[in-house]
Amino acid sequence: MKIGAVMFFTTDSMQPAELGRALEERGFESLWVPEHTHVPLTRLSEYPGGGPLPRPYYDIYDPFLALNTAAAATTTLKVGTGIALLVQRDPIVTAKMVSTIDQLSRGRFLFGVGNGWNRDEIENHGTVFETRNKLARERIEAMQTIWTRDEPSYDGEFVTFGPMNQWPKPFQKPYPPVIVGGAYPYAARRAIRYGNGWIPRADRLEHEGVGVVIRKFRAMATEAGRDPASLPISIFRVPDDLAKLRFCQEIGVDRVVFSLPAAKADTIMPILDRWSQVKRELGV
Template identity: 75%
Template sequence: MKIGAVMFFTTDSMQPAPLGRALEERGFESLWVPEHTHIPSSRKSAYPAGGGLIRPYYEIMDPFLALNTAAAVTSELKVGTGIALVIQRDPIVTAKMVSTLDQLSGGRFLFGVGNGWNQDEIENHGTVFKTRHKLARERIEAMKAIWTQEEPEYHGEFVNFDKMKQWPKPRQAPHPPIIVGGGFPHAARRAIRYGDGWIPRDDWLERDGMGIIDQFRAMAKEAGRDPATLPVSIFRVPDSLERLRLCEKIGIDRIVFSLPAEKEDKILPILDRWAELKRQLDG
């Protein structure tokens, strides 16, 4: 079972390059960065985790630039968006960013995607909140065409372009894995429809029960997908050896633990604690 970390990088936190090196030195598999272009002062949508938003939501750096910085100083660490808000991104520009980062990292990019919860933020990008799921699907389908075809074109309700040329193509074939974030059952269905994996959160599994993992795999089979091609990555996993062993037992492919937006003096002890858990798990 792979172990990675997710962090909101800010100007006051540990930076991507030293964190990337620290993770790789300790044998961790991946570094993930969330995305929020901005946080509107208004709030039509309640924060799903409850309570108010912490400052890193307002201060987070661009995920692609942060990940490229980490990739430049590492050789094996995978770098992933956890998650990128494709409903706020132009698909042609994003396709080039993904393929460029995948090339520069030597094929180490993981494209975690999601459709967002913050209605005000999404609408500031010109997206109608109620149509965001179809928009996301079309943008991902369009990006797949760009990555895999010599002269891609796409004609949908929200995304529409005639034949064009765009390089570089991604290093990974046919493209970096598209790992769909979100809760059960809706995001699970989206992962089965156009993804290469699913990202639920540990607190959601605590609420809904680990049985939804088996339900997800059954849904994949019913849809004609091999569950082995749809690995599950669980985010925000607590530092509990018992929890990690349970995840391993039920066949979770990857767990990702959260790091606070703090400096090295706070971050490195957390990494060391997780490195010890990893050692015990590998046992």
């Protein structure tokens, strides 16, 4: 089981290059960055965590620029969007960004994607909230076409373009893992349809919680003709609880990702030291 970290990078936090080096030196697998372009002052969708959105939601850096900075300062650390909001991104531009960061990092990019929950933010980008799931699917399919064909074209309801040229192609073949985030069963179906992994909601790290969901997901994948082994599972926001983390190992979770506050090094480094100890005790 691999261990990574996720942070909302801001001007007031530890910076990507410094954190990337610290994670790599301690043997962690990956660094992840969420995405929010902005946070509207209106609120049609309640924050899943309850109450007002924390300031880092609207202070956060662009994820691709932050991750490229971390990748440039490291040699083995993987960097991932956790998650990129595709319903707010042009697919042709995003395909170019993904290929570029994957080439510059020499194949260390992980493309975590999701469809978002903040209706106000999504609709500011011209997306109709009710159609966001189909729009996201078409954008992913369109990008996968761009990455794998010399003269790609796509003809969908929301995404349409004729034959084109776009290089570079990704370093990883056929393209970086598309890891779909979201709850069971809908996001699980999307992961099986067009993904290379799943990030489930995992509020309860126990057999009767996420254990049930993962069993259902693997059965669903098999029924759809996908090998469950081709759809590794990553769980975010895990606690430094050895029993719960050993449970994740037991059920075959591929990766766990712990959250870091948007804080300076004097706050972050003790957290990394604690997780380094956890990592040793897990034997990973």
